[in-house]
Amino acid sequence: MDTRPHVALIGMMGSGKSTVGFWLAQSEGLRFVDLDAAIEERHGRSVPEIFQTDGETRFRDMEQSELAECLTSEQPLVVSCGGGSVLRAGNRALLRKRAWVCWLRASIETLTQRVRSGDSRPLLGEDPVADLIQICDARAGLYAETAHRVIDIDGLEANQVAERIKRIRPRQSAAR
Ligand code: S3P
Numbered sequence: 470m471d472t473r474p475h476v477a478l479i480g481m482m483g484s485g486k487s488t489v490g491f492w493l494a495q496s497e498g499l500r501f502v503d504l505d506a507a508i509e510e511r512h513g514r515s516v517p518e519i520f521q522t523d524g525e526t527r528f529r530d531m532e533q534s535e536l537a538e539c540l541t542s543e544q545p546l547v548v549s550c551g552g553g554s555v556l557r558a559g560n561r562a563l564l565r566k567r568a569w570v571c572w573l574r575a576s577i578e579t580l581t582q583r584v585r586s587g588d589s590r591p592l593l594g595e596d597p598v599a600d601l602i603q604i605c606d607a608r609a610g611l612y613a614e615t616a617h618r619v620i621d622i623d624g625l626e627a628n629q630v631a632e633r634i635k636r637i638r639p640r641q642s643a644a645r
Contacts, residue, residue, distance in 0.1 A: 472641050473545040474569040474639060474642035475545055477550055478490050479571070479573070479616060480552065480612060481604065482552040482584055482590060482592075483581075483583035484574070484579075485573055485583075485627050486573055488627040489549070490547045492628050493547050493635065496631065497547070499545055499546055500542070501546065502539045502546055502547070504532060504536060515589075529556065532554055533557055536554060536563065536564075540568060548568070555608060555615050561614065564615050569617050569618075569639055569642075571618050571620060572615070572618070573622045574621050575621075575623060578623075579623045584601065592604065620633055
């Protein structure tokens with residue numbers, strides 16, 4: 470039996486969770502789950518559409534059940550969590566318990582370069598930099614309390630971040 474723990478990547482939108490997660494899963498031979506993509510597939514609508522028609526609370530419900538389902542997998546996997554997955558205390562507790570959690574921490578400058586306002590970012594409005602600063606401030610403590618480790622990703626390529634994670638992540642699960 471493969472006893473490696475699940476790896477969960479958390480952090481702000483634009484911190485590279487999906488790309489890093491994909492690289493990491495590929496090179497470790499693990500299944501990769503992008504939580505937003507899994508929600509979109511299950512519900513047949515894009516995340517912005519879900520926000521628009523059902524509202525954020527309903528999206529958070531979907532996110533919570535998708536996360537719970539994927540973390541029950543017996544096979545270890547890499548999951549890239551939506552930036553707001555840490556908002557609910559239940560998700561934070563579940564992540565800590567069922568996965569090894571790594572926070573991809575980025576400066577506002579890096580996030581701003583990567584994230585543009587537009588349809589695909591329902592939480593960003595006309596002033597995306599101000600929105601990013603406000604969201605980041607509100608969530609930094611939640612990312613910190615959920616993560617087992619932090620990687621500062623400024624100036625790093627996705628494959629470099631994945632290599633760092635490979636070096637520091639535990640080989641055996643204590644939690645599962
Ligand atoms: C969100 C981040 C998005 C997506 C949704 C809400 C957030 O995911 O889940 O738009 O609250 O930060 P990414 O972090 O993958 O962009």
